[in-house]
Amino acid sequence: MFRFFLSRIAQTVAVLFTVSVIIFALMRMIPGDPILMMLGDDFSQDAYRRLQVKLGFDRSIVVQYLIWLGDILRGDLGDSYLNQEPVRRLVWDAFVPTSVLVVASLIVGVVIALPSGIVAAMKKNSVWDWGSMGFAIFVYSMPGFWKGIILIWIGSVYLGWFPAVGYVAPWQDFWGGLWRLVLPAITLGTFFSGLVARIVRSSLLEVLDQDYIKAARARGVRQQALVYRHALANALIPVVTVIGLQFGALLGGAVLTETVFGIPGMGRLTVAAILNRDYAVVQGAILLGVFAVVIVNLLVDLTYAFLNPRIRVA
Amino acid sequence: MAQPLDADGLALPTAAPAADLAAEDRGLTAARRWWRRFARNRGAVFGLAVFLAVVAMAAFAPVLSPYDPIAQGVGPPSQGPTWAHWAGTDSFGRDMLSRIIYGARIALVVGIVSVLLSMVIGVVLGLVAGYYGGWIDAVIMRVMDGLFAFPIIILAIAMMAVMGFGVKNVIIAVAVGFIAPFARVTRADVLAVKEEPYIEAARLGGVSSLAIIARHVLPNVTAPIIVQAALRVSGAIITESGLSFLGLGPPPPTPVWGSMIAEGRNFIVMAPHISTIPGVALMVTIVGLNLLGDGLRDTLDPRLRR
Numbered sequence: 001m002f003r004f005f006l007s008r009i010a011q012t013v014a015v016l017f018t019v020s021v022i023i024f025a026l027m028r029m030i031p032g033d034p035i036l037m038m039l040g041d042d043f044s045q046d047a048y049r050r051l052q053v054k055l056g057f058d059r060s061i062v063v064q065y066l067i068w069l070g071d072i073l074r075g076d077l078g079d080s081y082l083n084q085e086p087v088r089r090l091v092w093d094a095f096v097p098t099s100v101l102v103v104a105s106l107i108v109g110v111v112i113a114l115p116s117g118i119v120a121a122m123k124k125n126s127v128w129d130w131g132s133m134g135f136a137i138f139v140y141s142m143p144g145f146w147k148g149i150i151l152i153w154i155g156s157v158y159l160g161w162f163p164a165v166g167y168v169a170p171w172q173d174f175w176g177g178l179w180r181l182v183l184p185a186i187t188l189g190t191f192f193s194g195l196v197a198r199i200v201r202s203s204l205l206e207v208l209d210q211d212y213i214k215a216a217r218a219r220g221v222r223q224q225a226l227v228y229r230h231a232l233a234n235a236l237i238p239v240v241t242v243i244g245l246q247f248g249a250l251l252g253g254a255v256l257t258e259t260v261f262g263i264p265g266m267g268r269l270t271v272a273a274i275l276n277r278d279y280a281v282v283q284g285a286i287l288l289g290v291f292a293v294v295i296v297n298l299l300v301d302l303t304y305a306f307l308n309p310r311i312r313v314a
Numbered sequence: 315m316a317q318p319l320d321a322d323g324l325a326l327p328t329a330a331p332a333a334d335l336a337a338e339d340r341g342l343t344a345a346r347r348w349w350r351r352f353a354r355n356r357g358a359v360f361g362l363a364v365f366l367a368v369v370a371m372a373a374f375a376p377v378l379s380p381y382d383p384i385a386q387g388v389g390p391p392s393q394g395p396t397w398a399h400w401a402g403t404d405s406f407g408r409d410m411l412s413r414i415i416y417g418a419r420i421a422l423v424v425g426i427v428s429v430l431l432s433m434v435i436g437v438v439l440g441l442v443a444g445y446y447g448g449w450i451d452a453v454i455m456r457v458m459d460g461l462f463a464f465p466i467i468i469l470a471i472a473m474m475a476v477m478g479f480g481v482k483n484v485i486i487a488v489a490v491g492f493i494a495p496f497a498r499v500t501r502a503d504v505l506a507v508k509e510e511p512y513i514e515a516a517r518l519g520g521v522s523s524l525a526i527i528a529r530h531v532l533p534n535v536t537a538p539i540i541v542q543a544a545l546r547v548s549g550a551i552i553t554e555s556g557l558s559f560l561g562l563g564p565p566p567p568t569p570v571w572g573s574m575i576a577e578g579r580n581f582i583v584m585a586p587h588i589s590t591i592p593g594v595a596l597m598v599t600i601v602g603l604n605l606l607g608d609g610l611r612d613t614l615d616p617r618l619r620r
Contacts, residue, residue, distance in 0.1 A: 018457060021460070022464075260579070274471070279475070
């Protein structure tokens, strides 16, 4: 167990290292001189030279990377070129609403996916199976940003039940915040449920096919008890992994969803920064986003090891 | 047999009733046998039909579209569907149907070219990593792990920030995001094939590594690669329309489904058709491609034939 933990953490560090190199390389491939961009109107030969030395741009690329990495490890993501605010704060302020949306969508997704996946597996090849799997493929194939617009059209323009756009943190105004989250969470959560429902179904079917289930059935255990008491716990183990693996897709979907609903999250921040050529912010947002995905994957893997003793031994 | 999960866990087993077909299949060529299996999968056939329809739409766009897709004022602005404009007009008075038909071109070109590009690069990397092993394998696969950690849309957004907007850059951005899955799938299969006696025999017979890879390894790993490619095209199109929706895709007035949906967002109260109709085109295409991909996976991937 301990060895598994260590090797998994070492892997994560390796991935984070590669990710940092990729982002560093990407940011250096941007056409144009970042120093000129940072100086803006304050340009002078002297100021240029000073900033060049200060940022280490006169050193070799490897040294530049190490300086850059050191800054990031200390939590210093630099300042926005646009308004000189620390990128760390901008990115964090945007990360919170995005995380709220992701968590809400996760809940919506699981609440829809579990029952529909279980029903589909229990009544395999029935109308229920076709219906719930058809729904899964349908909501999964619907582009999230378009689904969001349709929901705004129905939920706020036609019915007038929900505010079309806007965000309030649930800890500031719980019901108001929650109310505004309903449409975005349905938008992203149904996409997620489409993925998870199919995994729940196939995983449950596989477990139901195993000998210990057949033995229980031969002993006369009823179908209901069979599924809920014997099969489900084992069937859900791979589902946990899939939820972890799809966290990245969820975060990517959140970027688009929050653009539709005017949520001031990572997506809006990044896109605005790209259009303003504020690359320090772009870099900070992407770093935080990818690091979050990698760390969540690690946590899910470790949870998986707790849930599944077969992994621990291996 | 345990279900081999797709690189990002998307693969799902569905019924592949191959065993009962075996008897009547005898005496047919491999391609005919495959087609028989495929034709029995209703979803896959529907998906193929949708795909062919979109291809036809893209290929014959100039013939099919009633108006010039970028000409403004061919009708009154923001008008719902009428006989003159079946899909209505947008806020510039452009014919939506013509724009949707031309939009199929961008969607298909980006979807197919970017997947082909990532396939070629990913398969070569996977072949090299799997066949040679050792430090080459370690280096390639660690880079792939790093790329794989990026959510595809976030990597694409980062690439667009670096390269600037335009169709060519969208293709590159999407392609980079799909290299890692192809490399992983290919490598995994190469590792399995490499241990086969016929590879050993070829090596002992003095056949060069390059020839072994090209003549003996590659043909045995193509099925999962084709499946992977088919499943990725829809993802590529979704990513492209997401970028366009964010305003990071091909610049206006290019007819692109994603930007058409984004434009309509501001008119959702007065003219909801501007957003909704291009979205239907996009969604039908994606559903079709997903069903086609699932069908190819179920009928082509030998590991799933039970």
